[in-house]
Amino acid sequence: MAIDLVSRKDWGARAPRGSYTTLTSTKGVKVHYTGGRVEPAIVDDHAKCVAVVKSIQSFHMDGNGWLDIGYSMVACPHRKVFVGRGPGHLPAANGPGLNSGHYAVLGLVGNSGLVQPPDGMLYGILDAIAYLRDTGGAGTEIKGHRDGYSTDCPGAALYAWVQKGAPSPGGEPPTGPGPESHPVFSGRLLKYPPVLRGDDVRTWQAQMEKRGFTLDVDGAYGPGSREVCRTFQREQGLGVDGIVGKLTWDAAWEAPLA
Template identity: 85%
Template sequence: MAIDLVSRADWGARAPRGSYTNLTSTKGIKVHYTGGRVDPAIVNDHAKCVAMVKSIQSFHMDGNGWLDIGYSMAACPHRKVFVGRGPGHLPAANGPGLNSGHYAVLGLVGNSGLVKPPDGMLDGIVDAIEYLRDKGGAGKEIKGHRDGYSTDCPGAALYEWVKKGAPRPGGQPGPTDPDPVRHPRFPGRLLKYPPVMRGEDVRTWQAQMDKRGWTIDVDGAYGPGSREVCRDFQQEQRLGVDGVVGKITWDAAWEAPIG
């Protein structure tokens, strides 16, 4: 089943107050719950899910003073996944100094009322994890908010599920491997110019671009020539054109079809 996304326009999100801080990759995902009471009636009324996500955004913006809702995505009992800040953007919900390490995915359960996530919500959280891996460079880690931050979040029931590896309901496998070993793994640093960056990771990427037919010096030095090849390749593949080899551009060098 493809992910059932609820776009920001569809749930009536307010516009953010400013520009997001961008992310090219993270260690993985941190799972959250609301921390308050969730009306069990949301299980039978999706409109209540929409209203809850809107109220969370208002609290984060008007109460916390954040530029937007703090979560990357949110999953409801109906296996629908709300786009919060979305992939490629720094969340705000993980805690000071912890947001760049993981995206934040909310399950619409609380500490009273609806406290046990229904199967549709668990599937939705897994759908969100796989989406953030595919679109946002999220790594393998699946953690609870409490891992590294003093909080009860994401609650006992959801945290036990997280500790089991976030399996899908009914014994189905959990999230797919975000980075199966099909090619050299992204080195973890952005390759960019200026200044000239040197290393075996640069040489590896240059050698692959040379194999793809680009005219490039395979010398392990990422300078203006490499940047121009990167820009042309990004434009060809309809990626963000910035001349920087991040995880998406790195993976595309091996995975994108040639010609």
């Protein structure tokens, strides 16, 4: 399956203080929100999403005394999914006695500021759930944190979405359009440095050339491709990081031509 993963290394995660408890299967996933204020500016700047995730990890480790961030995965407005504790590891965010029943997926919305999850975040949560099912033995249940634990989490907006069955925004497939619409994202992030080479790079470059950008369609993702990517991301209102993830890949075919 395609998912735009942000590895622990890429978001600058601190090393856990100890060993995780192994978790081989669960009933499903519980959805969370931050419980605090989330600045709406994160929608326009993915770097701010990274900063929020790092601050949550620090609070969990230094404030709660946990061995690591408490969530399994974290979804941001740019349809990027941060690896928290990851699949196969017991989370800590669901509450005492409840962590072995469900993985914990956080959507970066709060109780003030950004409270309504953008479509990209909902897709990211769905991507995280599918990933945990594929790689971590997650069951089919999708619950809110408040289901079984006394809390307002995941907030009114996210919980209403969960109660509806966590539908894809607009009724579209959560993994994006199929091969009939455009080439499916391979799941590999295209970024530089170092120079990445492959058919997926060439496919993306050829599409960007069709959109009017000037670049070498040589299958090598270097500084020139990165600058084209950044320019395109600015034009489309995406997080400007110069990395072709799923959101940027899909937009290359789906965004209207200027």
